[in-house]
Amino acid sequence: MTKPLLQVHQLSKSYGAIKACDRICFDLYPGQVLGIVGESGSGKSSLLGAIANHFPIDQGNVTYTTRSQEDLEITRLPEPQRRRLMRTEWGFVQQNPRDGLRMKVSAGANIGERLLDVGVRHYGNIRDEAAHWLRQVEIDPARMDDLPVTFSGGMQQRLQLARVLVTRPRLILMDEPTGGLDVSVQARLLDLLRSLVRNFHLSVIVVTHDIGVVRLLAHRLLVMQQGQVVESGLTDQVLDDPQHPYTQLLVSAALTP
Numbered sequence: 235m236t237k238p239l240l241q242v243h244q245l246s247k248s249y250g251a252i253k254a255c256d257r258i259c260f261d262l263y264p265g266q267v268l269g270i271v272g273e274s275g276s277g278k279s280s281l282l283g284a285i286a287n288h289f290p291i292d293q294g295n296v297t298y299t300t301r302s303q304e305d306l307e308i309t310r311l312p313e314p315q316r317r318r319l320m321r322t323e324w325g326f327v328q329q330n331p332r333d334g335l336r337m338k339v340s341a342g343a344n345i346g347e348r349l350l351d352v353g354v355r356h357y358g359n360i361r362d363e364a365a366h367w368l369r370q371v372e373i374d375p376a377r378m379d380d381l382p383v384t385f386s387g388g389m390q391q392r393l394q395l396a397r398v399l400v401t402r403p404r405l406i407l408m409d410e411p412t413g414g415l416d417v418s419v420q421a422r423l424l425d426l427l428r429s430l431v432r433n434f435h436l437s438v439i440v441v442t443h444d445i446g447v448v449r450l451l452a453h454r455l456l457v458m459q460q461g462q463v464v465e466s467g468l469t470d471q472v473l474d475d476p477q478h479p480y481t482q483l484l485v486s487a488a489l490t491p
């Protein structure tokens with residue numbers, strides 16, 4: 235049987251008396267998209283940050299199996315090794331593309347600098363790769379030398395994706411990737427994300443308060459309320475037949491125009 239790519243066990247994080255994540259457990263398999271839903275303050279971003287080791291956790295384990303089949307305990311990884319992993323095997327897509335891009339350098343340089351980070355040195359190759367990834371995210375490579383500030387919000391988000399994807403990560407963490415975009419731009423981005431996930435066999439954890447996003451993108455769901463997972467399972471099952479009153483509320487709120 236296939237081994238999980240990521241195993242999260244009893245992960246807990248508190249801020250004073252607030253339990254942002256309370257003994258969270260799940261496995262993520264290669265090629266799987268896991269959606270984490272819940273209302274504002276339910277602990278979604280804290281869980282994503284804890285998995286990425288952005289801050290120390292109180293308790294638990296996050297075990298990642300690398301390309302070379304080595305099991306790494308992420309929460310105890312020394313900082314240089316964590317940073318290397320984030321540049322090579324993992325990618326993080328921020329809600330606000332301005333947080334994930336360097337706004338003062340060109341679109342091409344935003345992509346190219348990730349390649350420089352992993353040791354690619356040939357300028358011609360870097361430009362070719364940047365053009366390739368701009369095309370993959372449906373940005374005209376003729377915009378390569380333009381600054382991201384000259385891009386629309388949807389284009390900036392697609393550029394952020396290209397910057398993340400260029401190093402061929404296996405696991406991508408996304409925090410509200412379609413937040414702040416208008417509905418038609420969201421729909422186009424979701425379509426693109428879906429095909430990228432399929433074409434590159436990506437494993438993804440996507441945090442959102444938008445049930446529509448997980449319905450389109452996620453194979454499995456975790457529903458969070460006050461730091462706890464109150465329901466989990468296959469997306470269609472959870473959304474079509476929610477068992478927990480909180481999930482029922484979220485689903486019915488999403489149906490109300």
Ligand SMILES: Nc1ncnc2c1ncn2[C@@H]1O[C@H](COP(=O)(O)OP(=O)(O)OP(=O)(O)O)[C@@H](O)[C@H]1O
Binds near residue numbers: 252272443
């Ligand atoms: N740095 C922090 N310091 C203190 N409390 C925090 C901090 N970050 C998060 N919290 C608290 O932890 C709880 C979970 O917050 P978190 O941001 O993870 O929720 P969320 O589900 O991602 O919300 P949103 O959808 O609004 O981003 C909240 O009660 C929040 O106030």
